[in-house]
Amino acid sequence: MLNxxxxxxxxxAGGKSSRMGYEKGLVMYKNKPFIAHVIHAAETLVNEVIIVSNNKNYDQFNLKRVNDMMLNTGPLAGLYSGLYHSTTQDNLVLSCDIPLITKELLEQLISKVSVKDDIVQVSVKGRTNPLLAVYKKHCMMSCLKTIESGERRLQTFVNxxxxxxxxxxxxxEKYTQNIxxxxxxxxxxxxxxN
Incomplete structure (x- = not known):
């Protein structure tokens, strides 16, 4: 397993949350915002947590928050921004809207990472989730090239x-579901x- x-x-946490109608990461579940559940699952497995969002309301969590470096470019730009600010080779990348995620599930994911993998993502019932994945830092440059080519789909980049x-x-499956x-x-x- 990774150190x-x-x-x-x-x-x-930079999405528009248009289907929810308000900021998804700050939606309350069991008296805590969605993102607090995600932080709790991940924080003991990593040396630092970075939140990618232009919303200053996320500063309440006392973690490093960085702005999206490219506006209106979707999760690919959020991924690029996070990797840009990371100081480690391996990066556990999560969306803010998976409040049931558990440390145990993340440990399973991290344990499968090897040196030769650029990305390790999970799949449940044939559906992959590129925002429940580990990315190598060097993916940042490919990410930027993909954005500059006009491609916006994260799954296309991952493939x-x-x-x-x-x-x-x-x-x-229920632990990985996006709300x-x-x-x-x-x-x-x-x-x-639950």
């Missing part, structure tokens, strides 16, 4: 790298198993 001192946590996909058991809409939030809050 904690050699991995940075990067949480992307062009040396990417390993880890298939998780379907029983772990994007108010309907999904209502289902989450009404699920007695």
């Amino acid at each position: 904690q001192s050699n991995i940075t946590g990067i949480i992307l 062009q790298q040396n990417t390993k996909t880890i298939t998780l058991k379907s029983s772990l 994007n809409t108010r309907d999904q939030l209502n289902l989450l809050c009404n699920d007695i198993d």
Whole structure:
């Protein structure tokens, strides 16, 4: 498994949250913002957590917050911004809207990283999640070239790298789900198993 001192946590919180209607990372679940759950799962596995967002409300978490270096360019620009500010070779990259994520699941992901992988992402039931992944710092330059070419899709970029996909058991699916809409939030809050 990667050494904690050699991995940075990067949480992307720069999305427009248009489907939710308000800032997703700050949506409350079990009396804590979504992003607080993500931070809690990741913080003991990394040496630093960076939040990528132009929203100063994230400063309340007393972590390094960096602005998106390119506006209106989607998660690819957020990834680039996070990798740019990282000081480690390996980077655990997470979206801010996965409040059920667990340390144990992240440990599984990190344990699969090898020197030859540019990216290691998870897949559940055939669906990959490039915002639940480990990226090498050197992906930053490929990321920039992809953006400059006019491509905005993160998955397209990931598919062009040396990417390993880890298939998780379907029983772990709920821990990886993104909560994007108010309907999904209502289902989450009404699920007695969570």
